[in-house]
Amino acid sequence: MIMTCKQVAKALAENRYYEMPWNRRITMFIHIRICAVCGRYHQQVIDMQKGIHDYLEHEDAGDITPTLQLSDEARQRIAEKLKKEK
């Protein structure tokens, strides 16, 4: 089942990529790979979401230096937003 560009955009706007069911991620991944129109844009959105996710995980674990450099204020805002959405 191939998703349309509109469906991919909607799904990414409403959900975080890494929280979607695996079958949904695969369908989306395939679309992004084969679609020259929205592929590049959505790849950036996914990378950004993953980056924030990784950052928060590492911060919780207190290990590795995060790959994203955010100010304390920006980090706080993201953390609060994520908490509220859960």
Ligand SMILES: [Zn+2]
């Ligand atoms: Zn597309």
